Amino acid sequence: MKRFIPFALVAAALLLSGCSLFKFNHVHEWKEDPAQAGAERKPAEPAATMISPMMDKRDTLTATGYAVISIQNHRNPAQQRLLAIRASKLDAYRSLTEQVYGQQLDANTTVADMTVMSDTFRARVEGVVYGAVLVSITPVGDDTYETTLSLERGLVNDLRSLYIAHLTSKRR
Numbered sequence: 001m002k003r004f005i006p007f008a009l010v011a012a013a014l015l016l017s018g019c020s021l022f023k024f025n026h027v028h029e030w031k032e033d034p035a036q037a038g039a040e041r042k043p044a045e046p047a048a049t050m051i052s053p054m055m056d057k058r059d060t061l062t063a064t065g066y067a068v069i070s071i072q073n074h075r076n077p078a079q080q081r082l083l084a085i086r087a088s089k090l091d092a093y094r095s096l097t098e099q100v101y102g103q104q105l106d107a108n109t110t111v112a113d114m115t116v117m118s119d120t121f122r123a124r125v126e127g128v129v130y131g132a133v134l135v136s137i138t139p140v141g142d143d144t145y146e147t148t149l150s151l152e153r154g155l156v157n158d159l160r161s162l163y164i165a166h167l168t169s170k171r172r
Contacts, residue, residue: 059152059153060150060151060152060153061096061099061100061150061151061153061156062135062148062149062150062151063092063093063095063096063098063099063148063149063150063151064092064095064146064147064148064149065087065088065089065090065091065092065093065094065095065146065147065148065149066088066091066140066144066145066146066147067083067084067085067086067087067088067091067144067145068084068143068144069081069084069143069144069145070143072084072087081145084144084145085137085145085147087145088137088144088145088146088147089134089137089147089149091147092147092148092149093129093132093149094125096129096132096149096151097125097126097127097129098125100127100129100151100156100159100160101125101126101127101159101160101163103123103124103125104123104124104125104126105121105122105123105124106121106122106123106124107119107120107121107122108120127159127163128159128162128163129151129159130155130159131151131152131155132149132150132151133149133150133151133152134147134148134149135148135149135150136148
């Protein structure tokens with residue numbers, strides 16, 4: 001047993017120090033540049049930041065909204081169709097706003113005796129969208145309308161910068 005303890009300590013030391021033998025370029029570590037061997041060290045640049053939006057990878061955003069005709073609150077079938085078209089357009093704008101500004105989620109979970117008693121979620125979208133292009137409004141099946149909107153990348157960047165400026169002026 002006494003012989004086993006020194007071997008276990010040496011094995012543990014080797015295992016724990018094994019990770020330090022490899023050089024990883026994490027965001028917080030320093031990257032060695034052969035051209036600047038004697039120069040000042042600079043932090044390594046991350047490959048992709050969490051802050052950069054997904055929009056940078058696409059030229060346009062598209063959003064689709066849906067609405068059912070038969071549940072619209074009107075007795076006239078023609079008016080129900082018009083209300084469904086309007087509702088599907090608003091749903092598409094909601095989806096577009098969600099893509100531009102994100103979605104705020106509030107969640108609350110109650111646990112008692114290691115059992116979930118209640119689990120509630122609340123989602124909220126807030127923002128202003130201008131310059132969206134109406135791509136199509138089409139009936140889907142007998143009882144649904146589908147509306148598709150698109151928004152160019154330049155407008156998305158403008159909307160985001162205006163939103164940030166609005167938030168900063170609101171805090172003052």
